[in-house]
């Protein structure tokens with residue numbers, strides 16, 4: 016009785032989600048605080064985020080990708096379809112440790128595409144399937160719980176695709192950060208500045224780890240709900 020309350024009821028849901036909610040909050044607070052802290056530390060060479068991104072593109076022989084300023088805060092990304100590196104105002108024009116770390120990371124994604132880095136190709140191939148899976152997996156699980164366990168399990172397998180997507184995201188993100196740090200180490204940042212950039216990028220990477228953990232826990236929870244449903248039948 017108590018066990019079934021913990022595992023399936025609303026109280027159960029809260030207990031499952033609490034560690035994740037805390038972990039997500041800690042991870043995003045770490046991103047914000049590191050970003051803020053190292054946005055105030057200006058690099059001695061005085062190069063801006065936009066300039067470092069341009070330099071990395073040129074050094075890798077990439078001439079069809081532009082660097083542009085985009086609205087928002089921490090909204091920086093690489094858009095492979097439209098071939099641009101979008102840098103927020105706090106990165107594009109800034110000469111801070113945060114700006115250089117983030118700009119070099121996004122440029123790292125452009126280099127990954129240029130080189131045909133396998134995990135990013137695989138991750139992209141998964142995007143449409145993942146969108147489908149995240150919409151339909153829970154519907155299948157819901158219907159399956161009412162009608163048939165096979166349908167529910169099919170929903171769990173479909174949900175597994177979203178977990179796989181998040182798993183493949185990890186090497187892509189870690190690799191982009193490693194590329195960024197290697198470039199920055201080669202003459203753009205001194206030792207102290209580099210340590211700061213590493214903190215900013217590590218905090219950002221942790222949010223992807225937390226996202227994966229969240230999905231894994233959700234997957235596990237679905238399986239427990241399905242097996243609890245079996246016992247009740």
Ligand SMILES: [Zn+2]
Nearest residue numbers: 120124188191
């Ligand atoms: Zn990234």
